[in-house]
Structures are given as C-alpha cells and as structure tokens.
Amino acid sequence: MSTKLVEPQTSNGTAHSKTAAGQDLYKHPDYFLVEELLTDEHRLIRESVQAWVKKEVSPIIEDYAQRAAFPHQLLKGLGEIGAFGPTIPVEYGGSGLDYISYGIIMQELERGDSGIRSTASVQSSLVMYPIYTFGTEEQRKKYLPKLATGEMMGCFGLTEPDHGSNPGGMVTTIKDKGDHYLLNGAKMWISNSPFADIAVVWAKDEEGIIRGLIVERGMEGFTTPEIHGKWSLRASATGELVFDNVKVPKENLLPKSKGLKSPLMCLSSARFGIAWGAIGAASDCYDSALRYSLQREQFGKPIAAFQLTQKKLAEMITEITKAQLLAWRLGVLKNEGRATPAQISMGKRNNVDMALKIAREARQIHGGMGISGEYSIMRHSMNLESVVTYEGTHDIHLLITGMDVTGINAFM
Amino acid sequence: MNILVCICKTPDTTAKITFSDNNTKFDTTNVQWIMNPTDEWYALVRGIELKNQLGGKVTVVNVGQSDSDQIIRKALAIGADNAVRIDAEPVDSYFVASQIAAYAKAQNFDVIFTGKESIDYNSFAVGGMLAEMLDIPYISLATKLEMEGNTATIDREIEGGIEKVQVDTPFVASGQKGLAEQLIPNMRGIMMARRKPLNVVPAVDVETLSSITEYELPPARSSVKLVDADNPAELVRLLHEEAKVI
Numbered sequence: 001m002s003t004k005l006v007e008p009q010t011s012n013g014t015a016h017s018k019t020a021a022g023q024d025l026y027k028h029p030d031y032f033l034v035e036e037l038l039t040d041e042h043r044l045i046r047e048s049v050q051a052w053v054k055k056e057v058s059p060i061i062e063d064y065a066q067r068a069a070f071p072h073q074l075l076k077g078l079g080e081i082g083a084f085g086p087t088i089p090v091e092y093g094g095s096g097l098d099y100i101s102y103g104i105i106m107q108e109l110e111r112g113d114s115g116i117r118s119t120a121s122v123q124s125s126l127v128m129y130p131i132y133t134f135g136t137e138e139q140r141k142k143y144l145p146k147l148a149t150g151e152m153m154g155c156f157g158l159t160e161p162d163h164g165s166n167p168g169g170m171v172t173t174i175k176d177k178g179d180h181y182l183l184n185g186a187k188m189w190i191s192n193s194p195f196a197d198i199a200v201v202w203a204k205d206e207e208g209i210i211r212g213l214i215v216e217r218g219m220e221g222f223t224t225p226e227i228h229g230k231w232s233l234r235a236s237a238t239g240e241l242v243f244d245n246v247k248v249p250k251e252n253l254l255p256k257s258k259g260l261k262s263p264l265m266c267l268s269s270a271r272f273g274i275a276w277g278a279i280g281a282a283s284d285c286y287d288s289a290l291r292y293s294l295q296r297e298q299f300g301k302p303i304a305a306f307q308l309t310q311k312k313l314a315e316m317i318t319e320i321t322k323a324q325l326l327a328w329r330l331g332v333l334k335n336e337g338r339a340t341p342a343q344i345s346m347g348k349r350n351n352v353d354m355a356l357k358i359a360r361e362a363r364q365i366h367g368g369m370g371i372s373g374e375y376s377i378m379r380h381s382m383n384l385e386s387v388v389t390y391e392g393t394h395d396i397h398l399l400i401t402g403m404d405v406t407g408i409n410a411f412m
Numbered sequence: 413m414n415i416l417v418c419i420c421k422t423p424d425t426t427a428k429i430t431f432s433d434n435n436t437k438f439d440t441t442n443v444q445w446i447m448n449p450t451d452e453w454y455a456l457v458r459g460i461e462l463k464n465q466l467g468g469k470v471t472v473v474n475v476g477q478s479d480s481d482q483i484i485r486k487a488l489a490i491g492a493d494n495a496v497r498i499d500a501e502p503v504d505s506y507f508v509a510s511q512i513a514a515y516a517k518a519q520n521f522d523v524i525f526t527g528k529e530s531i532d533y534n535s536f537a538v539g540g541m542l543a544e545m546l547d548i549p550y551i552s553l554a555t556k557l558e559m560e561g562n563t564a565t566i567d568r569e570i571e572g573g574i575e576k577v578q579v580d581t582p583f584v585a586s587g588q589k590g591l592a593e594q595l596i597p598n599m600r601g602i603m604m605a606r607r608k609p610l611n612v613v614p615a616v617d618v619e620t621l622s623s624i625t626e627y628e629l630p631p632a633r634s635s636v637k638l639v640d641a642d643n644p645a646e647l648v649r650l651l652h653e654e655a656k657v658i
Contacts, residue, residue, distance in 0.1 A: 027426065040482040044489060044602055051596045082599025095599035105599070 024058035026050070026111065026287050031317050034324045038100065045101050049108035052081050057112035061235055062373045065113070068230065070237040072195065074116065079150030083109060083120040085128040092132065092140050093148030100331035103276030107327075111280030114383035115236030121277070122191045123147060125270035127154030130200050134212055134254035134262055143198065143214070155196035155224075157187035157215075157241045158263045164189075165396050166411075168260050172203040172243065174211065181213065181253065183246040189390070193239035194226040200254070201241065202263045212257035213248050221246040232386040234379075268341045271391050272334060275347030276327045278387060279320060281380045282355035285362035286316045288375055293365050303365070312361045319358060323351045342404035349397035356384040413468035413559070415459045416521040417492065418512055418542070419451040420502065421476060421483045422532040431627045438627065447483040450527025452490070453594045454587030458557060459525050460491040461592060466559060469493040471521075475502045475511045481610065488605035489597035495608070500615035503623075505533075509541035510618040516546060522581040523564070528553055528588040536586075543584040551577050555590035 028050065035043055056077050064071045078084060087102050088094025095101075102124070110117035128147050131139055146152035163169045172185025183203060193199065199215045199222075215222055221244040226237060254262075290313055293304035303309050330347045333339035359381035363370035370377050388394050396411075403409050423429065424444040432439040447456075459470045472487040474480045475498045484495045498511045516524060524546075526539040536552075543550030555574070556567035566577045566585060597605075639647045651658045 040485055041602055041606070043482070044486055044597065045599065048489075048597050048599075048602065051594075055596075080598055081596065082602075086599050090600070090603070095603045097599060097603055101599070 024054045025291065026054070026058075026284060029283050029286060029317060029320055030324070031321045032325065034321070034328055037328055038104075042100055042104055045097075046104045046108055049081065049083070049105050050111070052077065053108055053112040057109075057116055061113045061116070062376070062379060065115070065235040065379050066373055068228070068234040070115075070195070070235060075119075075150040075153065078116075078120055079148065084123045084150055085132075085144065085148045086124065088124075088128050088132055088144060088148065093145035094128070098331075099272065099334040100328070102273060103327055103331050106273040106277040107280040107283075109280065110277035111284045113235055113379065114277065114281055114387050115233040117273075117277045117280070118191050118233060118236050121270050121273045122156055123150075123154055125273055126156030126266050127198070127200050129269050130156075130212055130254060130257065130262070130266050131214070133265065134257040135214075136251075136255060138251070139214065139254070152197045153192055153195060154198045154200060155190050155192040155241070156266065157190055157193075157199050157201040158267075159187060159189050161186060161188045165393060167202070167263065168210070170202065170204060170210070172201070174203045174205050174213065174248070176206065177247070180247045180249055183213065183215065183243045183248050185243050187241040189227070190224075190239055190241050191233075191236055193224045193241055194237040196224065199224075199241055200266075201243070209258060210260050210263065212254035212262055214252040214254065215241075215243070215246065215248055216252075219246050219248065230386075232382045234382070264341065267391055268344050271344050271348040272330065272339070274387060274391055275330060275344065275351045278348075278351040278355035278384070279323050279327060281384060281387075282316070282320050282323065282351075282358040285355075285359045285377055285380055286313070286320055288377060289313065289316065289362040289365040292369070292375070296367070309365060312365055316358045316361060319354045323354050326350060340404075342400055345392065345397045345400040348391065349394055349401070352384065352388050353394060356381070356388050359384055413462055413466045414520060414522050415463060415468060415470045416516060416519070416524045417451070417456045417459045417470060417472045417487070418524065418526045418538065419456065419472050419474050419483060419487055420448050420508070420530050421445040421474070421480050422448045422530055425449075425531070429629070431629075435627050436625065445479065445483060447486055448527050448530045448532075450529060450531070450586075450588060452487070452527075454589065454591040455525035455527045456487055456490060456492065457592035457595050458587055459523070460595070462523070462557075462559060463491075463493075468522075471496060471519075473498065473512055473515060475500055475508045475615070477501060484610055485605050486597060488608045488610070489602040490595050491601065493608065495610045497610060497612045498615050499612050503620050505535045505537035505541060506621045507618050509538045509545060511615055512538070513542055513545035514616045515613065516542070520582075522562075523559075524548075524582070524584045526584065526586045528586045539584050539586040546582075546584070549579050549583040551579055551583060551585045554585045554587050557585060557587075557591060 056074060060071055082095045083105055085094040086097045086105055090096045106117050109120055128144055131143050147154055158167050160170050174181040174183050197217050201213050201215050202210055205211050223242045224239050226239040293309050294302050296303050326347055330339055330343060363377045363381055366375055366377055369375055399410050424446050427443045430439045463470050470492045472492045472495045474484055480497060484497060488495055498515060502508045529536045540550050551566050551568055553569045554566045555569055558565050562581045564579050567574050568577055
C-alpha cells in the first residue's frame with residue numbers, strides 16, 4: 001500500500017533549492033491555481049511523488065550526476081511508489097491511473113532529475129506501453145508485473161547510429177528462420193540499455209515492415225555497451241544495443257505491431273510525459289532562483305530587488321504557468337482519447353524549450369553558484385540539452401506542427 | 413485488532429497565517445490543508461503497522477466538514493481500511509472528543525490513537541478527554557508501542573527520560589516522534605483509496621464550552637546584532653546594558 005522510507009543517504013554534494021543544511025525546500029509554483037483544475041487524487045499524487053523525490057532523490061542525485069553513475073538503488077523505490085506503468089491496469093501490476101496522473105508523476109520526478117524521469121518514462125511508455133498495446137496476453141502476464149515493480153527493467157531500441165530523426169530508414173532487420181527470427185543491426189542512444197533485462201526492439205522484416213520484438217539479456221549475440229563521456233543526463237545510464245545474429249524466439253514478436261506507426265505511438269506516450277516532466281525541471285530552477293534572489297544581497301539589497309532580476313523571474317513564472325495550462329489541457333484531451341500526436345508534439349516542444357530557457361536564465365540569477373553542484377540548476381540545464389533533442393528534436397517537432405497546420409510535408 | 417485513529421486537518425506548515433473580523437477569526441483564504449503531522453506520521457502509521465502484524469482493521473475518524481475529505485482520502489491511501497467523518501465544524505477539544513466518543517462507544521475499538529497534539533491550536537486535549545468519556549486508560553506521548561495479546565507495552569516520554577507502561581485493551585494512546593516513521597502513499601494505494609468507504613455521519617448535540625475571543629500574532633522577530641568573536645567584552649556589555657539579562 002505504501003512506500004516505507006529509509007533515511008535519506010547523505011553525500012557531500014547534495015543539491016536542489018536548499019538551505020546550507022542541504023535540505024530540499026522546493027515549493028510547487030502554481031500562479032494560476034491550476035491545481036483547482038485537478039482532482040484531490042491528482043494533488044495527493046503530486047504531494048506523494050514530491051515527498052518521495054525530496055527524501056530519496058534530492059539528497060543523492062548531484063553526487064551521482066557528478067560521478068556519472070546511475071543510482072540503481074532508486075529502482076526499487078520507483079517501483080514501490082508506482083512510477084513504472086501507472087496507467088497500466090491493476091491486473092498487470094500497474095495502478096490504473098489516468099494520463100494526468102502519469103504526467104504529474106513525470107513532472108515531480110523530473111523536478112528531481114531528468115535522468116530519473118527518463119528511466120521511468122522509458123519503462124512506462126516505451127516498454128510497458130508497447131507490451132500492453134501490441135503484445136499477446138502471455139507477454140503481458142510474463143513481463144508487465146515484473147516491470148511494474150522494477151524487478152525487471154526494460155529499454156527501447158528505435159534510434160540507430162545513422163537513423164535518428166528518420167527512424168523509417170533503419171537498417172536493423174529480422175529474418176524469419178522458421179522457428180525463430182534472426183536479428184541483426186545496432187541501436188544507439190538507448191536509455192537504460194546498460195542494465196536493462198529486456199529491450200523492445202524495432203526492426204524491419206523481409207518485406208521492409210517495421211515490427212517490434214522483445215529481446216532478452218542473455219540471448220546469444222546481444223550486447224549493450226555503455227556510452228561514456230556524456231555532459232548531460234549523467235545520472236542516467238545510456239548505451240547501445242548490438243545484435244549479431246541474435247536468435248529471437250517467435251513468441252517474442254509483438255504481434256499487433258506493424259509499421260512505423262507502432263513505435264511512433266510509443267513515442268507519443270513518452271512525449272506526453274516529457275511535456276509534463278519539463279515543467280518539473282523548470283519549476284525547480286524557478287523556485288531556486290526566486291529563493292536565491294531574495295537571499296543574495298548586492299549593493300545593500302537582495303538581487304530580487306533589481307529590475308533585471310525581476311524581469312527574469314516574471315518571465316519564468318509566466319512561461320511555467322502557460323506550460324502548466326498546456327499540459328493540463330493536453331492531459332484532459334489524452335484522457336478523453338482525443339489528443340493528437342501533433343498536439344502532443346507541440347506540448348513536448350514548447351515545454352522543453354521553455355524549461356531549457358528557464359534553466360539558463362536561472363543559472364544567471366544564481367551567479368557563480370549557478371554553475372556549482374551546490375544547486376540543481378546546471379544539472380537541469382545540461383539534462384535539458386538532451387531532452388530538447390531526444391524523443392524528436394525541437395526542429396522535427398516544429399515540422400510536425402508545420403505539416404499539421406499546412407498539410408505539407410517538409411521533412412524531406 | 414480493531415483500531416481507531418483520530419485525524420484532523422491543520423494548515424500547511426508553510427501557510428501564511430492571517431486573521432479577519434478584527435482578529436477574531438482565522439482567515440482560511442488560500443490556506444492549504446494537510447493531515448495533522450503527528451496524527452499521520454505516528455498515530456496512523458503505527459495503527460497500520462499493528463494491523464499488518466496482528467490482523468484486524470484500521471478506521472480513521474475525523475470531525476470536520478467536506479474540506480476534510482482530502483486528508484481522509486490520504487489516510488485511506490496510506491493504508492487505513494475505512495473512514496468516518498462526523499459532519500461538524502470542530503469548535504474545540506471538548507466538542508471533538510465528545511463527537512468521537514459518541515461514535516466510538518458503540519464500536520468496540522481495542523486501541524484508539526491520536527497524535528500528541530494538533531499543530532494548529534496545540535491543545536493536547538482530545539486524547540485525554542476521549543479516554544475519560546469512554547472510561548478507558550489514556551497513555552500520552554507514546555514513542556514506542558508493542559502489543560502482546562491484549563496487553564500493550566508503551567514507552568512514553570517523561571521529563572529527562574522514558575517511562576514504560578503496560579496497559580490492557582481497550583485504551584487511548586497519543587503518538588509522537590519515534591512511534592513510527594512517515595509512510596508516503598503510493599500510486600496503487602491512492603487508486604485503491606477510491607473504493608474504500610468514507611461514511612459521513614451526523615454530529616451529536618454537544619455544548620460548546622469555549623470560544624475564541626481574539627487572535628494575536630507573535631511579535632515580529634527583532635533584528636540581530638553581530639558581535640565580533642574577538643570581542644567578548646562587548647557581548648557581555650550588550651547582554652548587561654541592552655538586553656538586561658545578566
């Protein structure tokens with residue numbers, strides 16, 4: 001029923017809008033009383049995930065990001081709190097919640113760190129969602145309950161070294177060998193790949209149709225080398241998926257997946273979560289900048305008293321408020337089954353762009369402290385440099401909106 | 413074990429407290445409400461732990477109006493089995509205790525928990541009054557509570573130490589820090605709370621024994637004088653001549 005909390009671990013590099021004692025003082029900004037548009041249950045979800053992040057993520061995350069290490073110990077807690085597959089029905093181990101609830105969970109996780117939110121996004125939208133949507137009943141029962149608890153972790157293989165914005169050009173293939181498929185190719189920039197137990201992989205069959213398969217760690221010829229040297233999402237594990245004549249049992253094909261539309265449906269689900277998640281990162285930067293500017297004095301007064309600081313803060317809270325309203329409306333449409341991929345694309349693009357700009361402005365308000373691990377700002381800013389191009393780059397999302405309003409495809 | 417946990421709503425600890433009507437009313441405009449922390453973190457959680465260990469059920473009771481429902485749902489999400497809201501504005505401790513006693517009399521609860529105090533009016537009074545009205549023992553300020561059969565062994569805080577008490581059910585105990593640790597409701601619990609019963613029952617007639625005539629905010633914090641660490645004589649002079657404490 002509930003998550004038993006352990007005492008937060010301490011580290012010498014704790015962060016987040018905090019006091020000298022290292023306490024996470026974050027307060028959710030709600031300038032337009034947007035929470036009145038939500039239910040009591042939604043508010044309880046926000047408070048609960050926020051409380052979990054304050055206890056489990058804030059005290060340790062800066063240290064892990066600095067060391068470019070993934071905090072594996074959080075996986076169990078993420079499963080217990082219900083961050084994996086919250087919209088999946090209870091009978092498969094999910095919580096059966098609506099999409100606004102999912103969005104709120106992503107928002108609060110990303111308030112802690114975009115990498116932690118990415119892990120939950122991938123597990124929920126890119127692994128559990130396709131198994132639930134395109135899988136057989138046996139696949140659902142075999143994988144979903146374990147994925148929900150975090151006992152089993154998954155990753156999603158679509159992007160390839162030479163095919164990012166153009167996934168339809170992928171060269172990973174499956175060949176029907178009678179009692180199995182033979183899988184060959186490679187995937188790149190895969191969140192969670194270095195430790196994932198399973199991968200939902202997209203590959204072309206002999207007819208050139210994109211199909212989804214579940215590839216399990218341990219299958220011969222399947223390796224997951226880690227990508228090192230990232231300056232972004234440093235507390236998240238990113239890697240490759242390499243398939244060298246991997247024999248995948250036929251029952252691992254996701255039978256209802258057919259064509260590029262299937263992985264794009266997964267991406268729409270993940271992008272919806274990112275549209276909310278980015279608000280969390282932006283809110284943490286704003287909250288920290290507001291508090292810092294009221295405490296930091298120059299020329300005998302708080303820097304919040306200077307007009308250029310107020311301009312920054314005023315623009316930040318305005319943009320956060322607009323993003324909150326956009327995400328809320330998107331959530332209502334998604335709950336009603338009416339959110340279009342183009343609307344979700346706009347939500348992702350606008351809110352991540354908003355968050356990245358706010359992180360950069362917040363960094364300036366923090367002055368020198370803005371680049372220090374004492375505050376969360378630089379980490380958010382660097383993380384958002386990934387978020388702005390993953391799950392569809394900012395430019396590709398502009399083209400999606402462009403095509404939606406003009407009817408003209410400008411991708412090629 | 414049939415366990416009752418008394419919960420109330422209090423203003424969020426970060427709420428800005430203001431008064432209206434010539435300082436005779438607490439202005440609740442824009443105040444966010446939370447479950448009283450000592451009710452939630454200690455009383456409710458220990459109640460749920462005992463139920464998980466020994467079986468039975470946990471009922472939460474609140475004296476309040478519909479704006480209490482959000483904190484009641486939270487209690488259900490954390491793990492209480494059912495909830496009762498006695499539909500009345502909680503006027504004072506005697507009123508609240510009388511309402512809960514009227515409800516609890518017919519229910520045969522083995523253990524009744526309260527938090528040690530509510531963090532708004534800090535009266536510390538409901539638990540003791542409730543025990544008296546039900547004519548059962550009251551153990552206040554519990555920091556540890558273990559059950560064996562029908563007997564509870566309770567550590568309670570006393571000045572400078574701990575007092576160990578044994579008491580048979582039924583009894584009332586007020587919990588404080590140490591009795592349990594905070595539980596954060598998870599998504600499954602929040603979703604399941606929807607289906608748990610929240611019964612709203614009418615209040616009984618109770619005489620109001622007290623009323624608030626005026627509120628007063630604590631004096632604003634005065635400014636701080638920093639004394640150089642190398643100058644203890646100045647510190648002594650200030651304490652003697654200005655603060656007049658030595």
